[in-house]
Amino acid sequence: MVERTRQLMQANEELRREIGERERAERKLRGVQEELVETAHRAGMAEIATGVLHNVGNVLTSVNVSSNLAMEKIRKLGVQDMVKVAQLLEQHQDDLGRFITEDRRGRHLAPFLIDLSRYMVQQEEEIIAELKSLQKNIDHIKEIIAVQQSNARITGFVQEVNLSQVIDDAIQINAASMERHRIVIVREYEDLPLVLVEKQKLMQILINLLSNAKHALRDCENPDKKIVVRLKRLGTDRVQIEVQDNGMGIEERNLTRIFAHGFTTKKDGHGFGLHGAALHAKEMGGALVARSDGPGQGAVFTLEFPFRAVEKLKRGEAEQRRSSRSESSQTPALA
Template identity: 30%
Template sequence: MAIASTIFRARDLEGGAQHLVFCLVAVVLAAGVFYVDTYTDIEGAIAVLYVITMLLAAQATTRVGLLAISGCCAVLALLSYAMTHGDDGDLQSTVRLIVALAALAVTTMLLMKTESARLTLLSINSALKESEERYRSIFDRTRVALWERDYSKLHALLMNLKRQGISDIREYSRANPGFVDRCIDLIDVVASNEAAREMLGPNGSAMGALKRTILPTQDKFIDVLQAIADNRRVFEDKAVVRTDSGEDKLVLLSISFPADPASFNRVVVSMVDVTQREMALKALAEAQAELTNASKAATVGAMSASLAHELNQPLGAIIVNAQTLLRWLDRDPPDLAAARRSAERMIRDSERASEIIRNTRSLLAHADGKLESFRLDDLIDETLTLLEHELQRSGTTVVVEKEETPLLKAVRIELQQVLINLITNAIQAMDEAGSGERVITVRKEKQDDDAIRVTIRDSGPGISAEAKEKLFSPFFTTKASGMGMGLSICRSTLEARGGRLDGGNHPEGGAVFAMSMPIRPETDHA
């Protein structure tokens, strides 16, 4: 009993009274088999009954215990044989002993294998339980709204339609008005986390609310049905869902479909509320549009200032010539030849003023985004003329490196707006730094067969490392009165037409901005 107690101790602790019962029955049975085999005249392989002892012990012992009990039973069988037959054992009794020992060995091997399988199964079940607990913990605690939904009946319906040759779910839903409602009714909500209930409300995750939740976005739901019919593994898109309070929210919807059709009873659906983000992006886009219009208005203002500056000279000349004409006419006799020359100069100056106005109107007339072909040299000259007053005020010299380039097809007023912005930034940077020599170098070259590159370099202090990282970020500025949208708008303007704008420091000093523009855009209108 002491031996049995040691053998069964582990199982006794684990299984309690039931294991103890198996232990006692196995010990009593082994003792009974030994007694019958040794002290009775029954002829037969009584020792084979030790197998029953092993089967009973297997319910309450470990692998080590099984080996110990098997050894004990074998010793009992051999001891019984020695006590009953001694040295005069015959062939028949020896064969019975061998059969009993063989049965005992085979039973022990099978029980050991069964025990190994049982332990493996317990380990697998334990791992599965831990995995399920981890999954459930992540599912419940994550801040992403998650649902587990049963799509098995819906999947079966769509696969049946597919077998009937129906592949276009949208067309089928148009031909069958009640189809979408029927599909929604086939979906069951298995579980949802706290984030899902916070997003849609306390009742937003219930099965009864599923139809109301999907109602605002039936078109997207049809896309989900099409994804299932096409055996796609993932569906992602933006969709609108309705909360308990009737509020519509824009969410990023993601559904992971299993590869095994039998697993459609637990499909994970996630939603991320992007309403505020989309509203912020929309507000930013509207602000950028307003600032772009403001920038265009500023360009018109610069043109107006330049126009007033340019018209001042011919108008002044007209006044002087008109006064001279009156003096020639007041002479006695009037000097008609001199008066005629004054009148001719007045006509010349008037035509010059008219040409200035006509050129400015021509520039403003293309503000609607119309593409036109023009020489880049002409555009640079016109831009510098517009900025002539600002350049003279700041004492800045502009050097244009002439190089022959092909005609450029672009929106003239947009490109001129970018040039004005970059040159104005260079002037202001050199003003703030108090640069002694103020030079802006404009260089143009053919970048390749499809693009022209224009670089604008100043002789200022250059761009700091901190500013370089945020150079084109909206609302970033190093100016006290700046809005921080100029460079961002310039880059967006060029990229919208297939171009590019980069900025940095020149190896020899100063900041340099490079504009890359396609010679001919792919389309006539962006």
């Protein structure tokens, strides 16, 4: 009996030791997982920031082209010719009539001024067009920076958002690059009310998906490059955003691997973007999946997450407050 008790105590001690070691291992594993998630998030944010800088760089290239063209046209505007005409008129201001009618240079003055005025009007129109293009590109840079600053200020907070506007902001950040690669963006939005969502995470997902679609189209031979972005409600409690491209497509064996940390098929890729997007989707209570009919057949990335309409939640809170007040008024007073 004593021996049996000793064996049980020894077994219990070993079991406690094993449980302790397992708990320590689990804590260590959780720490590693949290560190991996944080690393992926930071890498994803860095990738987005790099993408934003890349798009700003693309727009700045257009700004540089427009400013150089405008400068060249100003140099050729004909101002020096006007100065020469003014000098001739000044030299002959005392005999202007004779100069214009009898002098060879004077007789050519009127036709020259007519041609010069027409040329200057044309140059002016072209300069104005370049300046308008310049202003448009500068405004585009301001919009990209404003969207990024707005996105950077809101970290980990649930807020009221218009999903269509969030998608448009993500498209705006990539707009210059899309235009440069002649990619057409098609929007198919269902009219939805304001929802509660973590805007920053949603923005990061969308920017990564659009960037991924852009790269898939950039590397393909399809002359009709197109990205379709769809927004719709699923039932009463889910919302779905799809980003579809007609680009390179995805091999079946890679449809799940593309979301793994470090996996990439891009020559200059790091494998953080889609991995971080999938993590964000999971943190939002949703999921991100990909489907494709194979290489050359394009791809569709589908994001689903809970649909929490602001108006519905506010009505629920108001009804709860009214119910609480009603219950309070019916509680009998103590004698």
